[in-house]
Amino acid sequence: MAKIFISLGSNIEPERYLKAALTDLDYYFETLELSSVFESEAVGFEGTNFLNMVVAAQTELPIADVxxxxxxxxxxxxRVKGAKKFAPRTLDLDLLLYDDTVSTQPIELPRAEILYNAFVLWPLAEIAPSLTHPVVKQSYQTLWDxxxxxxxxxxxxxxxxxK
Incomplete structure (x- = not known):
């Protein structure tokens, strides 16, 4: 079983869509651990505030399937397939970590946003404070501090x- 960490975000009916995503994640993955939910301003575009959180889960699926x-x-x-990256969205799910995997294919892991977006790093540090970033070799709590x-x-x- 791999331990994965997922970033969730929404700024269109965000409470509704975060709850819907959690229900789906609970169906498809095992042992969900939830961070607090954080509100933040939109990054990269003008828009309404986002709600963000990080969820840890267990899976036997390979990265591409996740x-x-x-x-x-x-x-x-x-969520509209192929929609503009910096735009309002009902739901955004990003794989942040898949165990200690460091890769560029099928996606970049660990996800770069961990190091520069507070709305990813703070909730990640909250649920995995002593876990070490596989590239920079510092704990998420140290990175947040x-x-x-x-x-x-x-x-x-x-x-x-x-549930």
């Missing part, structure tokens, strides 16, 4: 989801 499953989940909840928090504004928000 990514394909995420795309299916996104599309089943209104040293992150320049003036770069992006985000804050925890109330959120509840039940």
């Amino acid at each position: 990514v394909n499953r995420f795309k299916q989940i996104e599309q089943s909840h209104g 040293s992150y320049d928090k003036s770069q992006q504004s985000l804050w925890p928000v109330e959120f509840s989801w039940s």
Whole structure:
């Protein structure tokens, strides 16, 4: 079983779509662990605020199949295939980590955003503080502690989801 970490984000009916994504992830993957949910301003475009979180899960699927499953989940909840990267979205699921895999194919792992987006690093540090980034060889808590928090504004928000 591989341990995976998934970034979830939405700025169109975000609470609705995060809950829908969690329900789907719980169906397809095992042993979900959820970070807090954080609200942040849109990055890379003008838009409404996002809700973001990180989820850890277990899977026997290979990386390419995990990514394909995420795309299916996104599309089943209104994400338009081939839509502009920096634009509002119902749901964005990104594979951040697949065990300690370092790769460029079928996707880049670990995902680069871990190191420069607060809305990814803070929730990742929350649920896996002592886990070490396989490239920079620092724990996610150390990376978050040293992150320049003036770069992006985000804050925890109330959120509840039940299976």
